Every structure is written in C-alpha cells, then in structure tokens.
Amino acid sequence: MSDEVSAAGAADNGDGASMTLLARPVLELRAVRKVYPGPLEVLHGIDLEIRQGELVAIIGPSGSGKSTLLHIMGTLDRPSSGTVRLEGYDINRLRDRDLAALRARRIGFVFQQFFLLEGMSALDNVAGGLLYSGVPLAERRRRAAGVLRRVGLGNRLYQSPAKLSGGERQRVAIARALVTRPAVVFADEPTGNLDSASGLAILDLLHELNQEGTTIVVITHDRDVAAAMNREVHIRDGMIESDTMTREALV
Amino acid sequence: MSTAALAPSRLRAADLLRLGGVGMRTRRLRATLSALGIAIGIAAMVAVLGISQSSKAALLAQLDRLGTNLLTVSPGQTLGGDTAELPLAAPGMIRRIAPVQQVTSAGVTSASIYRNNHIDSANSGGLSVQAASLDLISTLGGTLHQGRWLDKATQKYPAVVLGSAAAAQLGVDKVGVKVWIGGISGKAGHWFSVIGILDPNVLTPDLDRAAFVGYPIAASLLGHDGHPSTVYLRADPDSVDAVESVLGATANPQNPNEVNVSRPSDALAARIAAKGAFTTLFLGLGAVALLVGGVGIANVMVIAVLERRSEIGLRRALGATKRHVWAQFLAESQVLSLLGGVAGVALGALVVAGYAANRGWAVQVPAVAVVGGIAAALVIGAIAGLYPAVRAARLSPTDALRTV
Numbered sequence: 049m050s051d052e053v054s055a056a057g058a059a060d061n062g063d064g065a066s067m068t069l070l071a072r073p074v075l076e077l078r079a080v081r082k083v084y085p086g087p088l089e090v091l092h093g094i095d096l097e098i099r100q101g102e103l104v105a106i107i108g109p110s111g112s113g114k115s116t117l118l119h120i121m122g123t124l125d126r127p128s129s130g131t132v133r134l135e136g137y138d139i140n141r142l143r144d145r146d147l148a149a150l151r152a153r154r155i156g157f158v159f160q161q162f163f164l165l166e167g168m169s170a171l172d173n174v175a176g177g178l179l180y181s182g183v184p185l186a187e188r189r190r191r192a193a194g195v196l197r198r199v200g201l202g203n204r205l206y207q208s209p210a211k212l213s214g215g216e217r218q219r220v221a222i223a224r225a226l227v228t229r230p231a232v233v234f235a236d237e238p239t240g241n242l243d244s245a246s247g248l249a250i251l252d253l254l255h256e257l258n259q260e261g262t263t264i265v266v267i268t269h270d271r272d273v274a275a276a277m278n279r280e281v282h283i284r285d286g287m288i289e290s291d292t293m294t295r296e297a298l299v
Numbered sequence: 300m301s302t303a304a305l306a307p308s309r310l311r312a313a314d315l316l317r318l319g320g321v322g323m324r325t326r327r328l329r330a331t332l333s334a335l336g337i338a339i340g341i342a343a344m345v346a347v348l349g350i351s352q353s354s355k356a357a358l359l360a361q362l363d364r365l366g367t368n369l370l371t372v373s374p375g376q377t378l379g380g381d382t383a384e385l386p387l388a389a390p391g392m393i394r395r396i397a398p399v400q401q402v403t404s405a406g407v408t409s410a411s412i413y414r415n416n417h418i419d420s421a422n423s424g425g426l427s428v429q430a431a432s433l434d435l436i437s438t439l440g441g442t443l444h445q446g447r448w449l450d451k452a453t454q455k456y457p458a459v460v461l462g463s464a465a466a467a468q469l470g471v472d473k474v475g476v477k478v479w480i481g482g483i484s485g486k487a488g489h490w491f492s493v494i495g496i497l498d499p500n501v502l503t504p505d506l507d508r509a510a511f512v513g514y515p516i517a518a519s520l521l522g523h524d525g526h527p528s529t530v531y532l533r534a535d536p537d538s539v540d541a542v543e544s545v546l547g548a549t550a551n552p553q554n555p556n557e558v559n560v561s562r563p564s565d566a567l568a569a570r571i572a573a574k575g576a577f578t579t580l581f582l583g584l585g586a587v588a589l590l591v592g593g594v595g596i597a598n599v600m601v602i603a604v605l606e607r608r609s610e611i612g613l614r615r616a617l618g619a620t621k622r623h624v625w626a627q628f629l630a631e632s633q634v635l636s637l638l639g640g641v642a643g644v645a646l647g648a649l650v651v652a653g654y655a656a657n658r659g660w661a662v663q664v665p666a667v668a669v670v671g672g673i674a675a676a677l678v679i680g681a682i683a684g685l686y687p688a689v690r691a692a693r694l695s696p697t698d699a700l701r702t703v
Contacts (some may be wrong), residue, residue, distance in 0.1 A: 124616060124696040137305065145620045149308040152618020159700070163613040167325035180618035182309030185317075224617075 054128045071099040080130035092286045095184045103258040104265045105274035106284040118267045122220040122234045123147045152180040156225030160237035162217045164209035170220045171205040177227040216245030232263040253274045310623045319630030333599040337593025337639025341672040343585035345647025348668035351578045357660040358571045365502050367564040372530040372550050375559045383557035389550040403438040404527035406430040411482035412510045420482040426465045426528035427509045430517035446474035446495030454513020460495040468629040502563040586697040600687035612699030625692035632684025640676025
C-alpha cells in the first residue's frame with residue numbers, strides 16, 4: 049500500500065481531485081447535500097474521496113459547512129441526498145445501530161474540547177474507546193495502556209484528566225480514538241484549545257501516527273494547521289473550493 | 300472494500316453495571332441525597348412491617364405460654380334483669396366435668412380498698428376487692444412481681460395481694476405496707492397488710508385492677524357470702540369446646556341461661572388479628588415517601604441528562620447505540636434507587652431491632668419486607684429513570700456534541 053501511495057502522490061502535481069491513487073478509498077462522498085429545515089442548504093453537492101493512509105485537512109471559515117461535513121463523514125448525521133461510503137458501506141443503507149457499530153469499530157473521533165470523562169483515569173478514558181465493541185475490561189485496559197505509551201503518556205496512565213495539561217488531554221483523546229485501530233480518524237480542531245507549542249506537538253503526533261498507517265482527516269479553520277497536512281481541501285459556502293496535494297506522502 | 304456484515308455495537312452487561320455506577324461515584328452528594336428519599340420510604344415500610352410482625356410474634360408466644368384452654372364462668376342476668384348469682388356448689392360441679400383439669404374461683408366483695416383510712420369512701424377508684432381461692436394464681440398462670448400469694452395461713456388474716464394496676468393506683472410499690480379496706484355500709488373498715496404484688500396478667504387484664512384476700516377473712520371481716528363471682532378453669536386443650544358447651548348447665552343446673560361463659564384467649568387472639576389494621580396506614584405513609592423519593596431520582600436524572608449532553612454525544616461517537624445510552628441512564632437511576640433501597644432496608648431493620656429490644660421482643664424482619672423493599676426500589680428506579688433515559692437516547696449525536 050505504502051509504495052502505491054508514494055508513487056501516486058509523487059506523480060501528481062498537486063491536484064488532489066484528479067489523483068489516481070491506487071490505495072483503496074476509505075471514504076467516498078458523491079454529490080452530498082445537506083439541507084436543514086428552513087430551508088437552509090449547508091452543503092451543496094460535495095464530492096470527496098479519501099484513501100487509506102492519507103493525512104487530509106478540511107479547511108474553511110466558520111459557517112462554511114465543515115462541521116456538518118465532519119458529522120456526515122463520521123456517520124453522526126446522514127446527508128439529505130447523495131451517497132457516503134465508508135470502507136464500502138453505503139451509510140444510506142445502514143440502520144442507526146449499524147452506523148453505531150461502524151463508529152464503534154471503524155471510526156475514531158478527536159474533538160477540540162477533548163470530551164474526556166471526569167472521575168476516571170486516563171487509562172479508563174482510553175479504554176472507553178473499546179467499550180461498545182464488547183471487549184472485556186482487562187483487555188480494554190491492556191490495549192489502552194499500549195496506545196497511551198505510544199502517544200507518550202506511559203507515565204500518566206492513572207492520572208485523572210483534571211490533573212493533565214491541555215496537550216496531555218488531547219493526547220489521551222487521540223489515544224482513545226486510536227485504540228480501536230479505526231480505518232479513519234476525524235480530528236475536529238484538535239489544536240483549537242491548545243497553546244501553540246502543545247498544538248505543534250499534537251500536529252507532530254498526528255504526522256507520526258499517519259506515517260504508521262493511520263488515515264487522518266483534520267477539520268480546521270486554521271491555515272497553519274491545514275498547511276501541516278499532506279492534502280488541503282478548502283470548503284466555502286458548502287462547496288469544495290479547492291483540493292490540493294500540498295506535500296508528497298512519504299513513507 | 301468489503302460490504303460484509305459488520306459486527307454490531309455491543310455493550311457488556313458488566314460494563315453497563317459499571318456505567319450505571321459512574322454518576323454515583325462522580326457526584327456523591329447528589330447521589331446520596333437523591334437515594335435518601337427512597338431509603339426513608341423503604342425504611343418506613345420495613346420498620347412498620349417488622350415491628351408489627353415482631354409484636355405479633357411476641358403476643359403469639361405469650362398466648363402459647365398462657366395457653367388457650369382457660370375458660371371463665373360468671374353470672375349473667377336473671378330473666379327479670381337482675382344480676383344472677385352462681386350457686387355455691389358451682390366450682391365443685393364443674394370440677395366433675397372429665398376434661399377439666401383445674402378449677403378455681405374468686406368472689407367480688409362489696410368492699411373497696413384505699414391507701415389509708417383518711418380517704419373519702421366514695422373515692423374507691425374503681426378497684427375491686429375479691430375473695431380468692433388459693434389456687435387462683437396458678438390456674439391463671441399469673442406471676443408475682445414481689446412478695447407472696449395467699450396461703451392457708453394468710454387467707455384467714457387481713458392480708459392482701461394487689462393486682463399490678465391496683466398497686467400502681469394505690470401507690471404501693473413494696474410489700475409490707477398497710478392499706479385500708481372498708482366502705483361497706485354499716486361496717487367498720489380494717490387495715491390489711493400487702494403481702495404480694497402481681498405482674499400484669501395478659502389473659503385476664505380485669506384482675507390487674509383487683510385486690511385479693513382469702514375467702515375466710517372476706518367472710519369474717521368483709522361480709523362476703525362465699526358465692527363465687529367468677530369461676531376459672533383449665534380444660535384439656537383438645538376438649539375446650541366440648542367443656543365450654545356444657546359449662547352453663549353444670550354451673551347452674553336450674554338456670555343455665557343465667558351463666559356467662561367466655562374464653563379469655565379469644566380476646567388476645569382478636570388483638571393479634573387486629574394488629575394488621577394499623578400497619579396499613581403506616582405502609583401508606585411509607586408509600587408516599589417512596590413516591591417522593593422516586594420523584595427526587597427522576598429530577599436528578601433529568602438534570603444529569605441536561606448536564607451530560609457532551610458525554611452522550613461522545614458515547615454516540617464512540618459507537619453507543621440509542622439503546623446503549625438509554626440503558627446507561629436507566630441503569631444509573633436503578634443503581635441510585637437500589638442504593639436507597641438497600642440503605643432503607645438496613646435502616647428499617649435497625650429500627651425494628653431497636654424497638655423490639657426496647658419492648659423485649661424477639662426481632663423479626665419479614666423476608667417479604669426485605670425482598671419487597673428492594674424490588675420496590677428497583678421498580679421505582681426504573682419508572683423514575685425511564686423518561687430521562689428516553690430523552691438521553693433521543694438526543695441526536697450532532698446536537699449532543701455541539702457545545703453551547
């Protein structure tokens with residue numbers, strides 16, 4: 049897979065939309081529209097394909113529809129029309145409980161506000177990522193400890209989130225997203241609540257994780273964050289404005 | 300890209316239980332307060348049922364000890380409406396009924412008893428002075444609080460044994476004191492020595508308000524004619540009914556209808572049966588407390604759902620189905636009420652133990668109260684948590700994640 053990605057990425061001159069990557073698509077959006085009652089059309093026909101191993105930024109100002117897009121890509125919401133396929137599953141054809149299963153096993157989320165649960169340790173927060181996969185507690189904790197060590201928090205396993213710094217909290221949240229070995233991780237403004245040093249460290253971590261094979265989609269309004277990714281998808285007023293490969297995906 | 304069947308989201312039962320306890324662990328004060336209402340309600344019900352059962356058991360034990368084979372025969376009324384008299388021979392005749400084991404009698408005198416001779420004879424205080432057979436106390440199963448019962452010697456002398464209530468009313472708390480017996484028109488009163496004080500008698504409580512002297516002294520000093528006013532007898536427990544049916548004719552063959560026959564244990568049994576009546580009221584009060592407790596828990600759960608929107612959103616993002624969210628909040632509500640239920644049962648049992656110890660009863664907490672209390676708590680938890688849980692489950696993940 050990695051050979052194909054690097055070969056294809058190098059062959060392209062930056063136009064992501066016309067890429068002919070050979071890696072298999074993780075996420076495919078075709079003519080996705082989202083209309084809220086009003087009517088308020090937030091997304092006007094989005095076509096987007098994200099392949100395995102990519103590190104993509106979806107960038108747009110507030111009100112551009114990027115949060116709605118994130119929710120639809122993450123199967124938290126359904127499009128009004130158009131199709132969304134995640135790992136080949138057409139989400140229009142899945143029942144709510146199947147979407148939940150998809151999220152439990154194939155999708156990881158990282159949020160700007162971290163959303164760590166107080167009253168339980170970092171380890172149990174991360175282990176919570178496996179809660180709805182039916183993995184027994186001891187196994188959940190074992191895997192959670194492994195991922196926490198990977199994100200550099202091996203010495204913070206039993207800390208309560210309240211006693212962690214912002215950067216550390218976001219690492220815990222990232223570990224929670226990774227613990228299920230998802231096909232894709234969506235990170236919504238992952239550095240939005242962090243100072244710039246912690247933010248840079250988180251971006252470095254995302255890069256490392258991507259190089260280890262994790263497909264990552266970062267949603268941001270911050271140009272610097274977007275510039276740190278390998279591909280930038282600009283959206284404005286519910287449409288894709290541009291889709292560029294900014295960096296060769298190197299392995 | 301496979302479209303093979305996806306393994307469903309799955310929440311283990313043990314994990315659901317653990318989730319149910321999260322609210323309790325992270326918000327202890329709130330959990331405690333909301334469980335308190337349930338605890339009070341359950342405690343009230345357990346205590347009421349336990350106390351009623353313990354007191355019933357104590358009465359039954361007493362009844363067993365006293366026996367149900369005691370019968371009393373007393374004069375009724377003549378056809379003319381006057382008070383009848385039992386024949387002098389009545390005790391002897393009754394003794395000849397085969398299943399009768401013991402017979403004794405007492406005769407009410409017209410005298411009254413006073414603390415001393417300065418008291419106006421009209422203030423007799425409703426206490427009776429009775430001539431008693433020597434075996435009265437053994438037949439009744441009575442016991443002496445202090446002193447002695449009448450014997451062959453003391454029955455001829457001015458000696459008196461007081462019933463418990465009579466002693467209390469006269470202010471006599473030890474033997475050896477002298478009391479004044481008189482009040483008979485045309486006769487002088489006499490000092491009598493108190494030689495014994497009886498314990499309260501459950502089977503024949505009317506005797507608690509009597510003072511007993513011997514038949515001989517009653518005849519010589521108090522003008523008693525020797526007619527028994529009540530004959531007490533013990534029959535073979537298997538033949539009590541048969542004996543009861545022939546007693547009237549045996550005691551007074553000429554006028555069998557002028558005889559009242561009764562079985563004192565019937566009154567006690569009726570009291571035991573009546574014990575249940577009062578508890579209903581208290582059970583109702585306990586139920587009201589439970590209802591209020593349930594409302595408290597529902598309230599706390601509604602607040603929890605509002606406060607934990609982002610947690611609900613996070614859990615949906617982590618793969619929880621609506622049903623998982625629903626089950627989590629329902630479990631939390633049940634854990635709270637179960638906590639209250641268990642605490643309530645313990646508290647109620649403690650109250651029963653304290654009350655029973657105070658009364659000298661054996662402690663009895665009915666199993667139905669314990670099981671019922673905990674079951675009631677669970678049911679209330681389910682009802683209280685249902686609406687908040689449905690609201691939590693209905694919350695769309697995108698709304699829940701949108702922090703305001």
